[in-house]
Amino acid sequence: MYVNTSNITLPDDDNTVIWKYLDLSKFLDMLLSRQLFMSRSDKFEDQYEGTFSEPTFEEIKKIAADNPEFLDFYKSHREKVTISSWHINEYESFAMWQIFTQNTEGLAIQTTIGRLKRALEKEKKTEQFIGEVNYIDYKKEFIPFDDNFFPFLFKRKSFQYEREIRIISDMSKKGIRIDNGLKVDVDLDEMIEKIYIHPKSENWYKKLVIELVSKLGFDFKIEKSDLESDILI
Template identity: 70%
Template sequence: MFQENQKLHIPTDDTIIWKYLDLSKFLDLLMSNRMFMARSDKFEDQFEGTFSEPTYEEIKKLLADNPEYLDAYKAKRKNIVISSWHANSYESYAMWQVFTKNNEGLAIQSTIGNLKKALIEPKADQFVGEVNYIDYKKELIPFDDDFFPFLFKRKSFQYEHEVRIITDVTHLDLNVNEGVKVLIDINKMIERLYIHPKSENWYKKLVIEVVERLGFEFTIEKSDLESDILI
């Protein structure tokens, strides 16, 4: 079930979202019909899923009555998995630079609504929300819901404009190592596929051929950043 809470900004179903990825990850997605969701405590940013300083001070007040709270939260964190997307009406040059290499890579364009429809599993608690970028030394993160800490990041990451699908797989008895792969309807998830604007022609032809051979129906677009100059 997708939950909503008035304390956080919930993106509408028509919000346009993007995922920038390399060819190997894209092929894995197409071949397996499964989308990878990373375990929340395995992100490169060690602040992921942790508390801000004001929040931690509030939690310390509660530990007298509930001394096991922090240990329980740390254990639960291992069963929270996340799929990260970039919210934007347009292609992002910065995202191409950050998430792809060697002028090769792909960008999946979708919407929140289509991504919800595409998710076939897991049948677990899920939350869709925009990430809030805050000062961890000064600002409070609400902690009356276990999902909330995963919707906050440091201001240094503000350029990401991130939207997250957060899933609690605690009750599914899964072996969550680096993350889990969840079954997904590819044609419902991908509205358009954009190929890196600086990629070579052989790379473009390869991507188009692979998609056609595998029988997928989504549109492959020329990158807007590759448009001809008018002068």
């Protein structure tokens, strides 16, 4: 279930538009399972994911000098935190299509922060928190480590283009083994407002997606990417 907390921040407007770009195989897995996949935090491509900035690490080393278990806890904690990444943008992003879809057979889910919150109410076994990522200079800026969301809502400034919103779940107290990630129940009809087909895909691909979605019992609005609009001269 979605849990609100003052420790992490989100845009005030629940109508803020967010996107998830993914390949067809991952999308079909979502529809078949009616669950949202959340990746283990140390499985992301960015090797800095869930690590400390240099000023923060210096502070933690001082504490760990008398309490070695303090540092060991944060090292192992990355294996127990799961994340689902979303992109804030009023419009489609050409860069996101390039980065997060492997070929022309990708698609994008459009929704809002409010719809995402409501969709997560279906999950009863675990708690999910939604927060906006802060982009900082890891050589100069300090990451506060006074709550369980540290340091999973911070990334290097070079990733600022992602404008990321994250669903985060801390499984450290659940005793659940996590391999690559975790699936959580979600109301897909609430979560998915609209689906956009990859701008470079063929018409047959759009028809295929429409047919697959229909056969699986869903009635999402499906459109070709706005980036493939007719050229006006």
